[in-house]
Amino acid sequence: MTTTAEDLQSIRDNVRALCKDFPDTYWRETDSQAAYPQDFVKALTESGYLAVLIPEEYGGSGLGITEAGIILEEINSSGGNSGACHAQMYTMGTLLRHGSEEQKRRYLPAIAKGELRLQAFAVTEPNAGSETTRIETRAVRKGDRYIVNGQKIFISRAQQSDLMLLLARTTPYNDVQDKTQGISVFLVDMREVKGNLQIRPLNLMVNHHTNTIFFEDVDIPASSLIGEEGKGFRYIIDGWNAERILVASEAIGDGHWFVERASSYACERLVFGRPIGANQGVQFPIAKAYAHVQAADLMRFDAAAKFDRKEKCGAEANLAKLLASEASWEAADVCLTTYGGYGFARDYDVERKFRETRLLTVAPVSNNLILAFLGQNVLKMPKSY
Numbered sequence: 001m002t003t004t005a006e007d008l009q010s011i012r013d014n015v016r017a018l019c020k021d022f023p024d025t026y027w028r029e030t031d032s033q034a035a036y037p038q039d040f041v042k043a044l045t046e047s048g049y050l051a052v053l054i055p056e057e058y059g060g061s062g063l064g065i066t067e068a069g070i071i072l073e074e075i076n077s078s079g080g081n082s083g084a085c086h087a088q089m090y091t092m093g094t095l096l097r098h099g100s101e102e103q104k105r106r107y108l109p110a111i112a113k114g115e116l117r118l119q120a121f122a123v124t125e126p127n128a129g130s131e132t133t134r135i136e137t138r139a140v141r142k143g144d145r146y147i148v149n150g151q152k153i154f155i156s157r158a159q160q161s162d163l164m165l166l167l168a169r170t171t172p173y174n175d176v177q178d179k180t181q182g183i184s185v186f187l188v189d190m191r192e193v194k195g196n197l198q199i200r201p202l203n204l205m206v207n208h209h210t211n212t213i214f215f216e217d218v219d220i221p222a223s224s225l226i227g228e229e230g231k232g233f234r235y236i237i238d239g240w241n242a243e244r245i246l247v248a249s250e251a252i253g254d255g256h257w258f259v260e261r262a263s264s265y266a267c268e269r270l271v272f273g274r275p276i277g278a279n280q281g282v283q284f285p286i287a288k289a290y291a292h293v294q295a296a297d298l299m300r301f302d303a304a305a306k307f308d309r310k311e312k313c314g315a316e317a318n319l320a321k322l323l324a325s326e327a328s329w330e331a332a333d334v335c336l337t338t339y340g341g342y343g344f345a346r347d348y349d350v351e352r353k354f355r356e357t358r359l360l361t362v363a364p365v366s367n368n369l370i371l372a373f374l375g376q377n378v379l380k381m382p383k384s385y
């Protein structure tokens with residue numbers, strides 16, 4: 001399906017209009033109460049914007065990463081936090097690309113309608129960290145079931161989701177020569193699991209509903225397996241470019257929010273009898289942050305266009321994630337400085353967005369790992385780890 005520039009603008013305008021119903025005060029209160037922005041996610045789901053990547057035959061709009069990115073960007077540039085629901089866009093891709101027709105028919109239409117939530121993606125573990133192949137959570141096949149034991153950490157929205165995409169070892173690390181083998185992906189219906197699945201919230205600096213999850217003899221049907229057993233690492237890698245482009249889009253939205261707030265405040269705030277923005281020491285850092293956000297935005301659209309044309313885009317997706325998250329963090333820092341002491345006052349929302357955008361340099365993948373990808377795979381330097 002081809003989308004014209006007018007279509008993109010119309011998506012932008014519609015999401016912007018939807019976000020107007022969820023002003024700064026909504027996000028501020030949600031954050032201060034560590035609450036889940038349920039009403040916002042409901043409105044976004046009902047509008048169909050959370051299902052844009054689901055093909056039309058399964059009830060979605062069948063649009064591309066460009067459109068999905070614009071939606072997340074607009075949420076963040078409105079002052080909101082698309083981290084509350086973005087995983088549904090990322091994780092659905094694994095089901096779509098590698099799930100069986102039966103699994104797709106069973107889940108995708110219900111996800112598109114908002115009857116089922118696929119908001120949780122369980123990869124990270126305490127003893128593995130960025131080295132995903134070191135995960136220790138085991139899924140052992142017993143007849144038509146798998147028994148899962150292990151622990152995941154930093155798993156967001158597990159309590160706000162019906163389904164969880166789970167990465168687990170079906171063959172132990174030491175028993176495989178190629179360490180990327182022996183890892184499998186499961187689509188776990190958390191409403192139906194048997195055994196002991198414990199979800200314990202973590203107390204973090206961002207309102208991300210993030211948890212530690214303990215699996216003790218958790219019994220799931222073998223039909224939860226996505227694709228072939230042992231090939232799951234490849235399936236997850238297939239989703240990385242989309243994830244990186246979407247995260248870059250969120251960062252671009254944040255970057256625009258910070259630049260807009262900083263430049264407006266710099267015009268309004270009078271000190272020494274003139275607007276603080278009349279001082280180059282205040283004005284130039286804002287202008288520089290703006291330039292960096294705009295440059296990263298070009299990279300994001302380049303990556304998204306290649307992705308949507310089904311061209312190779314690993315380099316572009318990684319560049320976009322790196323540049324956009326760094327540009328938004330720079331803009332956040334500059335915005336906070338521009339607001340002076342008021343930047344620390346919760347009522348101005350700068351400190352909240354500052355915390356939220358900082359996350360994007362670390363999760364879902366740390367920028368160091370992005371640099372390692374660029375150094376090794378694009379610039380062909382030796383592997384650094």
Ligand SMILES: Cc1cc2nc3c(=O)[nH]c(=O)nc-3n(C[C@H](O)[C@H](O)[C@H](O)COP(=O)(O)OP(=O)(O)OC[C@H]3O[C@@H](n4cnc5c(N)ncnc54)[C@H](O)[C@@H]3O)c2cc1C
Pocket residue numbers: 120121122123124128129130131153154155156157204206208210359362363364365366367368369372384385
């Ligand atoms: C709010 C939040 C939400 C999250 N949500 C989820 C989620 O829903 N699902 C999920 O699976 N995970 C989630 N995560 C986890 C996140 O993806 C990881 O925190 C991230 O990938 C980094 O892993 P780590 O924390 O174990 O860091 P580590 O791997 O311990 O790394 C620590 C630091 O060392 C650096 N480092 C490590 N190895 C190298 C190397 N070889 N070269 C250079 N630098 C290196 C890293 O870049 C990082 O800066 C979330 C995290 C947070 C904070």
